[in-house]
Each structure stands twice: as structure tokens, then as C-alpha cells.
Amino acid sequence: MKLSDELLIEISYVQISKYRTKTMKSLEGEVLIPSQIAKNSGIRTNHISKVLSELKAHELVECINPEVRKGRLYRLTDIGEDVVKELKEE
Numbered sequence: 001m002k003l004s005d006e007l008l009i010e011i012s013y014v015q016i017s018k019y020r021t022k023t024m025k026s027l028e029g030e031v032l033i034p035s036q037i038a039k040n041s042g043i044r045t046n047h048i049s050k051v052l053s054e055l056k057a058h059e060l061v062e063c064i065n066p067e068v069r070k071g072r073l074y075r076l077t078d079i080g081e082d083v084v085k086e087l088k089e090e
Contacts, residue, residue: 003086010058010079011086019043019051021087024076027061028084031075055080 003011014020022041026032034052038045052074055061060080064073076084 007079007082007086010060010083013058014055014060014083014087017051017054019047020055023048023051023055024060024080024084025087027074027076027080031064031073033071033073037074 014024019041022043023037026037026040032040034048035045037043037052038048041048043051052061052063056063059077060083061074062077064075066072
């Protein structure tokens with residue numbers, strides 16, 4: 001299967017950061033709050049919010065309840081799901 005340029009660009013964007021890669025993989029098939037992502041990925045919570053905002057800016061993750069201050073729920077977008085699939089195949 002030939003990947004679109006857009007998808008390849010996002011895959012490399014995620015790959016250049018260990019934190020982004022681990023965050024994406026821990027969200028696969030899940031809806032999680034940042035502290036759960038931190039626990040699953042072994043990344044300190046203070047780094048998670050920065051990583052999530054980077055991934056959100058690239059439309060790889062989305063927050064499904066942005067109006068709350070605590071306990072925000074994050075999940076992968078469709079593109080995010082595709083990126084994780086490709087990461088796993090390597």
C-alpha cells in the first residue's frame with residue numbers, strides 16, 4: 001500500500017520524538033486522561049501536556065471534552081490511527 005505524502009510527513013514527525021511515539025502508541029484504541037497516558041508510556045506528566053498539544057496541532061490526537069480543566073479525555077484521530085498502524089509495522 002502506497003502511503004500519502006501527508007501521512008508520511010506525520011509519521012516522521014512522530015518518529016523523531018520518543019515522547020510523541022510513546023504517547024501515540026499508548027493512545028491506540030483508547031480514550032485516556034493525561035495521567036493515564038503518562039503511566040502507560042513512562043513519560044512524566046509535566047511532559048505529556050506539551051506532547052499532547054504538539055500532537056493536537058498536527059491533528060493526530062483530539063480532546064473530546066476540552067471544556068473541562070481536569071480529566072480531559074484524549075484519543076487518536078483517524079490520521080493518528082493510521083500513523084500508529086504504520087509505526088507498529090516498522
